[in-house]
Amino acid sequence: MTRILTRHTDQPDQVQLDVARRGGAYQGFEAALSRSRQEVIQEVEASGLRGRGGAGFPTGRKWSFIHPAPDRPVYLLCNADESEPGTFKDHYLLKRDPHLVLEGIAIAAYAIGAHKAYLYLRGEYASLAMVMAGAIEQAKAAGILGDSCLGSGYGLRVSIQLGAGAYICGEETGLIQSLEGRRAYPRVRPPFPASAGFLDQPTVVNNVETLANLPWIMTEGADRYAGVGTGRSAGTKLVSLSGQVSRPGVYEVTMGRPLLQFLNEEGGGMPPGRQLKAVIPGGTSVPILSADEAAGVTIDYESMQAAGTMLGSGGMIAFDDTAQMPPALLRIAEFYAHESCGECTPCREGTGWMAWVLKRLLAGEGRVNDLDLLLRTGDNMEGRTICGLGDAAVQPVQSFIRKFRPEFEALLPPAPDPSPPWQRHGHGPRSARMGPPAVEAALSEPVEGPPTASL
Amino acid sequence: MRRLSDRALAEIETARREEDSARHALLTALRVVQEERRQVGPDEVVQIAALLSLSPATVEGVARFYDQISEEATGRQVLSLCRGISCQLCGADPLAREVLDNLGIEDGGRTQDGSLTVRLVECIGNCDQAPTGMLDTAFVGPLTSTVLSELLTRWRR
Ligand SMILES: Cc1cc2nc3c(=O)[nH]c(=O)nc-3n(C[C@H](O)[C@H](O)[C@H](O)COP(=O)(O)O)c2cc1C
Ligand code: SF4
Numbered sequence: 001m002t003r004i005l006t007r008h009t010d011q012p013d014q015v016q017l018d019v020a021r022r023g024g025a026y027q028g029f030e031a032a033l034s035r036s037r038q039e040v041i042q043e044v045e046a047s048g049l050r051g052r053g054g055a056g057f058p059t060g061r062k063w064s065f066i067h068p069a070p071d072r073p074v075y076l077l078c079n080a081d082e083s084e085p086g087t088f089k090d091h092y093l094l095k096r097d098p099h100l101v102l103e104g105i106a107i108a109a110y111a112i113g114a115h116k117a118y119l120y121l122r123g124e125y126a127s128l129a130m131v132m133a134g135a136i137e138q139a140k141a142a143g144i145l146g147d148s149c150l151g152s153g154y155g156l157r158v159s160i161q162l163g164a165g166a167y168i169c170g171e172e173t174g175l176i177q178s179l180e181g182r183r184a185y186p187r188v189r190p191p192f193p194a195s196a197g198f199l200d201q202p203t204v205v206n207n208v209e210t211l212a213n214l215p216w217i218m219t220e221g222a223d224r225y226a227g228v229g230t231g232r233s234a235g236t237k238l239v240s241l242s243g244q245v246s247r248p249g250v251y252e253v254t255m256g257r258p259l260l261q262f263l264n265e266e267g268g269g270m271p272p273g274r275q276l277k278a279v280i281p282g283g284t285s286v287p288i289l290s291a292d293e294a295a296g297v298t299i300d301y302e303s304m305q306a307a308g309t310m311l312g313s314g315g316m317i318a319f320d321d322t323a324q325m326p327p328a329l330l331r332i333a334e335f336y337a338h339e340s341c342g343e344c345t346p347c348r349e350g351t352g353w354m355a356w357v358l359k360r361l362l363a364g365e366g367r368v369n370d371l372d373l374l375l376r377t378g379d380n381m382e383g384r385t386i387c388g389l390g391d392a393a394v395q396p397v398q399s400f401i402r403k404f405r406p407e408f409e410a411l412l413p414p415a416p417d418p419s420p421p422w423q424r425h426g427h428g429p430r431s432a433r434m435g436p437p438a439v440e441a442a443l444s445e446p447v448e449g450p451p452t453a454s455l
Numbered sequence: 456m457r458r459l460s461d462r463a464l465a466e467i468e469t470a471r472r473e474e475d476s477a478r479h480a481l482l483t484a485l486r487v488v489q490e491e492r493r494q495v496g497p498d499e500v501v502q503i504a505a506l507l508s509l510s511p512a513t514v515e516g517v518a519r520f521y522d523q524i525s526e527e528a529t530g531r532q533v534l535s536l537c538r539g540i541s542c543q544l545c546g547a548d549p550l551a552r553e554v555l556d557n558l559g560i561e562d563g564g565r566t567q568d569g570s571l572t573v574r575l576v577e578c579i580g581n582c583d584q585a586p587t588g589m590l591d592t593a594f595v596g597p598l599t600s601t602v603l604s605e606l607l608t609r610w611r612r
C-alpha cells in the first residue's frame with residue numbers, strides 16, 4: 001500500500017529537522033513555492049483531497065473561496081483540537097512527525113496567501129505543543145519559515161495556541177472565537193470564515209491530517225494522489241482504532257479497504273474468545289454499525305454513506321459481545337450534554353434531556369415511552385442548531401436505540417395494560433380524553449428537568 | 456493580592472505583543488495564571504483584566520467556559536482520569552472508583568493535604584492506551600490497579 005502520512009512516523013528522531021530533511025521534509029513546500037498560489041490550489045483540487053476533520057469538504061475548493069485583498073490579511077488555522085471521542089490520529093502525527101504537519105501548514109498558507117498561521121491545539125496536548133514549538137524554532141533557524149521562506153520572498157509566521165478544555169473549540173467557528181479570546185460559541189453562517197473568519201478576515205480552517213497530505217501531493221503530483229483510494233475518496237485515511245480490540249492504535253489505511261479485514265488484520269481482531277458486536281466507524285458523532293452491517297462496508301466516504309453512517313474523523317471504536325449498549329450510550333450522551341456550549345436551545349436542552357432520560361432508564365426509573373421520547377427529542381434537534389454538535393449528539397442516541405432496541409427495552413418498566421380505559425373500567429368513550437394510562441401517569445407526576453446545563 | 460511571578464507576567468506580555476489583537480492573549484493568560492496559581496478565582500480575574508485592559512466580567516465569562524481553568528484551587532498536581540467511551544469499554548469506571556475511594560474524595564476533589572486533585576475527564580485523545588489518564592500534562596496508560604497505586608505511592612513520597 002502507499003504510505004503518505006506515516007512514511008517516517010517510525011523513524012527515531014524524526015522530530016529533528018536534519019533527520020526529517022534527510023527523509024525529504026520541506027521538498028513539497030519548495031515545490032509549492034516554485035509555483036503560483038493558483039497552481040497549488042488547482043493541484044490540490046485535482047488530487048481530490050477532502051478534509052479529514054470530519055466533514056470531508058474538498059480542500060482545494062475550500063481554498064478557492066479565499067480572495068486576498070491588500071488591506072485584508074488572510075489566516076490559516078490548523079485545527080488540532082482533536083476532541084472527538086475515539087480520535088487520536090492528530091496526536092500521533094504531531095508527536096511523531098511534527099515537520100510533516102508544519103510543512104503542510106506552510107503549503108496551505110502559501111496557497112491561500114496567508115502570512116500568519118496558527119496551530120490550535122487542545123489544552124490536553126500541552127506536551128505536543130512543546131514538540132511543535134521545537135519544530136517551529138528549528139524551521140525558523142533554518143530559514144524555512146520567516147520573512148523569506150526558503151529564500152522565496154514569501155514570508156510566514158506560525159504561532160501555537162493551546163486551548164483550555166472544551167470540545168466545541170474543534171468546530172471551526174468555535175475555534176475562531178476561542179482564538180480571539182472569547183467563549184467558543186460557534187457563529188451563525190454566513191458569513192463563512194472564508195470571507196469573515198479570524199478577526200473578521202478571510203480565514204481557512206483545516207485539520208492536521210488534511211494538511212499532512214499536502215507535502216506528498218506537491219512532490220508526487222495530483223494524479224498519483226487521485227490514483228490512490230476509490231472514486232470520490234482519494235488517498236489514505238488515518239484510522240484511530242480503540243475500544244475492545246486486540247491491537248488498538250493509529251493505522252494508515254488506503255481508502256476502500258474492507259472494514260472487517262482492517263479490524264482483523266491491522267487490529268488483530270477481537271480479544272480472545274470474543275465476537276464483534278458493533279463498531280462506530282468515525283468518532284461518536286456518527287451512527288454505530290452492527291457487526292452484520294459492518295460486514296459489507298469499506299473504509300471510504302461513499303461506502304460509509306451508503307451504510308447510513310460516516311467516515312467522520314476515522315475514530316473507530318470496536319464493541320465486542322460483552323459490551324452493554326445502554327451504559328455505553330449514556331456515557332456518550334453525557335459527553336454531548338457536557339460539551340454543548342449552550343448557545344442554542346434545541347442542543348442545550350436536548351442533549352441534557354437525552355442524557356437525563358438515559359440515566360433514569362439505567363437507574364431503573366424509566367417510563368414506558370422513554371425510548372420514543374429519546375428518538376423524538378433527537379428528531380426535534382436535528383437541523384435546528386447553529387453548529388454540527390446538535391446533530392452529532394443525535395446520531396449515537398438514535399442509532400444505538402434503533403439497532404439495539406431489545407437491550408434498552410429490557411430497562412423499561414412492565415408495559416401497561418394495552419386495552420383502552422373504557423374497556424377496562426366499563427366507562428363510556430368520554431374517559432378516553434384522559435389519554436393512554438402512560439401519559440396520564442406521566443402528567444400526574446411533577447415534571448423534572450435535566451440538571452441545569454452548564455453555560 | 457499576590458503578585459504574579461515575573462516569568463508569568465513576561466509570558467502574558469509576549470502573547471499580548473506577538474498577536475494581532477490584545478484580547479487574543481486572554482486564553483494564554485488564563486492558562487499561564489492557572490498553571491502558576493492553580494486557579495483563576497476572583498483575585499486572578501481582576502489581575503488578568505488589568506493586564507489586558509479588559510473588564511473583569513469579560514475575563515470571568517471566558518474563564519468559566521473552559522474545563523481546565525478552575526475557580527477553586529486544584530492540588531499541586533492534577534490526576535485526570537479519562538471516562539470516555541473507549542476507556543469505559545476497557546474498564547475505566549471501576550478503576551476510577553477505586554482511586555477516588557482510596558483517596559477518600561469525589562470527582563474534582565482535592566486530597567486533604569492539598570497535594571492532589573483527581574478529575575474524571577472526557578476523551579483526552581489517547582484512546583489506544585485505554586484506560587488512560589494524565590498526571591498534569593503527561594499521558595499515563597494503560598492504567599491498571601497496580602500502575603495507579605504505584606503512581607499514587609510515588610506521588611505521596
Ligand atoms: C462539534 C464539532 C467538533 C469538531 N471538532 C473538530 C476537531 O476536533 N478537529 C477538526 O479538525 N475538526 C473538527 N470539526 C470540524 C471543523 O468544524 C472543520 O470542519 C474542520 O476543521 C475543517 O478542516 P478540514 O476541511 O481539513 O477537515 C468539528 C466539527 C464540529 C461540528
Ligand atoms: S449546536 Fe450546541 S454546541 Fe453548537 S452552537 Fe448550538 S448549543 Fe452550541
Ligand code: FES
Binds near residue numbers: 539542577583
Ligand atoms: S476515550 Fe479515553 S482517551 Fe479517548
